[in-house]
Amino acid sequence: MPLSNRPGYLPLLLRGLLAGLAAGLLAGGFAYLAGEPHINAAIAIEEAASGGAGGEAPLVERDIQSTVGLFLATGLYGVALGGILATAYTLLRRHLRTGSDTQAALGLAAAALTGIVVVPFLKYPPNPPAVGNPDTIDQRTAAYLAVLALGLVAVWAAVLAARTQSHQWRRAAAGTAAFLVVVGIAYTLLPTFHEVPADFPATLLWDFRISSLGTQAILWTALGIGFAGLITPARQKATVTAA
Template sequence: MPLTERRTAPTYGAILIRGLLAGLVAGLLAGVFAYSLGEPKVDAAIAIEEAAAQAEAPAAGEAGHSHDEEEALVSRDGQKGGLFLATALYGVAMGGLLATAYTVLRRRLRTADDSRAALGLAGAALAGLVLVPFVKYPPNPPAVGDPSTIDQRTIGYLAIVVIGLVAVWAGVLASRSPRSGAPEWLRLLAGLGAFLVVVVVGYVLLPNIDEVPETFPPSLLYNFRITSLGTQVTLWVSLGIAFAALLARLGGRDKPVTPAVEAESVAV
C-alpha cells in the first residue's frame, strides 16, 4: 500500500506572487485586445464628439483653440500608450485579489484540484464583477454621458458590483443546500435560481441610466460595448488560466510515494 508524502503547504506570499504574475500577463493580453479592437471605436466616438462640439461652438476659432489645448494636455497617442500600463496595473491588482481569495476560501471549495479551484474563483469573479454590471450599466464611449450625472452613475455601478458578488455568494450557498446525495442537476438549478433572484432584485431596485443620444450611431455603440466586454473577458479568462497553471507548478498537496521511494525510506 503506497504511503503519502506530505509537502509543506504553500505560503500566502508564494501564492500572491503567482497571482500578481498571472495578473500581469492577463493585463497585457487584455491591453492587446483593447488596443487592436477597442481603440478604433474610441477614435470614432471622439471624432463624433469633436464634430458635435464644433457645431455647437459660438465661433469656430474658439472651438479650435479649445481643442488644441485639450490635445496638448493629453494626446491620443499618449492615451493609447498608457492603455497597456493601465490594463497591466489593473491585471496585477485583480491577480492579487484572486490570490487572496484563493488563500482565504481554498479550504471551503469542494474540490481537491487546485487548478479547478482557481478557475472557479476566476469564473465567479467574471460573473459578479463583469457580467452582472455589464447587463445593467453597459459602458459608453467618450461621446456619451452627462458630466452632471457622474456621481449617480458611479454609485449605481458600485452598487451593482456589490450585488453581483452577493449573487455569486448566494448561488454557491444555494447549490450546497440540497441534501447529501442530491443529483448534480438539482444543485446547479438551485444555485442558478438563487443567483438570478438576487440579480433581478438588484436590477429592479437600481435606477436605469440611459444617456445615449438618438443621433449616436447604434452600430458604433454596440461594437464599443462588445469590445469593452471582450477586454474584461480576455483579462479574467487569461488570469484564471495563468493562475491555475502557476498553482499547478507550485504544488503543495499530498503526493503518493512510489514503492522505490518507500523501500528507500525503510532502508534508511
C-alpha cells in the same frame, strides 16, 4: 493569524501578480486592436458635434494614451486583480468543495468574471467618451458600485443555494434560481440611465460595448488560466518535498 503569515501565501501572491500582469497586457492588446478604433470614432463624433473645438489641449497626446497609457493601465489593473485572486484563493481554498487546485482557481476567476463584469455590464453597459451626462456621474458611479457588490452577492447566494441540494441537476437549478433572484431584485431596485443621444450610431455604440466586455473576459480568463497553471506545479512540488 495575519494573512501574510499564512503558509504559502507570499508565493501564491507572487504568482497571482505575475499571472495578472500577463493577463493585463494580453487584455490591453485586445483593447488596442478591438476597442481603440471605436473610441477614436466616438471622439471624432464628439468633436464634430462641438464644431471642431477641442477645448484645452490634453496633458498627454492621444497616441500615447492609446498605446503606453493603455498598456500601463491594463497591466497595473491585471496586477491588482491577480493579487486579489491570490488572496481570495488563500482565504477560500479550504471552503471550496474540490480537490483540484486548478478547478478552484478557475472557479474563483469565473465567479469574479460573472459577479463583477457580466452582472454590471447587463445593467450598466459602458459608453464611449461621447456619451454620458457629466451631471449624473456621481449617481452613475454609486449605482455601478452597488450593482457590482450585488453581483458578488448573487454569486455567493448561488453557491449557498447549490450546496443545499444533493443531486447535480438540483444543485444547478437551485444555484441558477438564487442567482437570478438576487440579480432580478438588484436590477429592479437600481436606477436606469438613458443618456445615449438619439443620433449616436447604434453600431458604434454596441461595437464599443462588446469590445469592452471582450477585454474584461480575456483578462479574467487569462488570469484564471495563468494563475491555475502557476500554482499547480508549485503544489505538486510541495507535495513531493513533503513526502
